[in-house]
Amino acid sequence: MGESRIEIGNAAPPFRLEDQDGAKLALKDLRGSWVVLYFYPKDDTPGCTTEACEFSEGIEGFAGLDAVVLGCSPDSPDRHRRFMLKHDLRVRLLSDPEHAVMEAYGAWGEKSMYGRTTLGVIRSTVLIDPAGRVAHHWRKVSAKGHAAKVREKLEELRG
Numbered sequence: 001m002g003e004s005r006i007e008i009g010n011a012a013p014p015f016r017l018e019d020q021d022g023a024k025l026a027l028k029d030l031r032g033s034w035v036v037l038y039f040y041p042k043d044d045t046p047g048c049t050t051e052a053c054e055f056s057e058g059i060e061g062f063a064g065l066d067a068v069v070l071g072c073s074p075d076s077p078d079r080h081r082r083f084m085l086k087h088d089l090r091v092r093l094l095s096d097p098e099h100a101v102m103e104a105y106g107a108w109g110e111k112s113m114y115g116r117t118t119l120g121v122i123r124s125t126v127l128i129d130p131a132g133r134v135a136h137h138w139r140k141v142s143a144k145g146h147a148a149k150v151r152e153k154l155e156e157l158r159g
Helices: 046-057 059-063 077-087 100-104 146-158
Strands: 016-019 024-026 034-039 067-073 092-095 108-113 116-121 124-128 134-138
Touching: 016 077, 034 046, 034 146, 046 059, 046 067, 046 077, 046 146, 059 067, 059 146, 077 092, 100 108, 124 146, 134 146
Parallel strands: 034 067, 067 092
Antiparallel strands: 016 024, 016 092, 034 124, 108 116, 124 134
């Protein structure tokens, strides 16, 4: 696993993943836009639902800042679609079942829960600028209130 290679100013690792509709999305397709790429463990669990709902509720604010919001977890496109319908989510959800993108972004690794160490998704977020470079990295986040913090940082960086 090793340490994350995600450093501010570096090129964000390229990716090409399926979204909730089975459509492929590559990072290079988003050049010219800010990208909020947030990693979360599992669809339809309490923290992940809170985070997805908060990003969805603020989607116009992100769009007004020329930002695309993408959630990413190991769940399948079909499971993402059900999660979106159940909670009326308005963010695009990417499926990374092999954890390759999560590993590249430092979002897969050892985590401690209830005194046990396991391998899994590390809830984190990377803000990518329109040139495809890392603008900010939240290495470990709490779901509640995180979307607002991301929007504030985006407003600050856009000046």
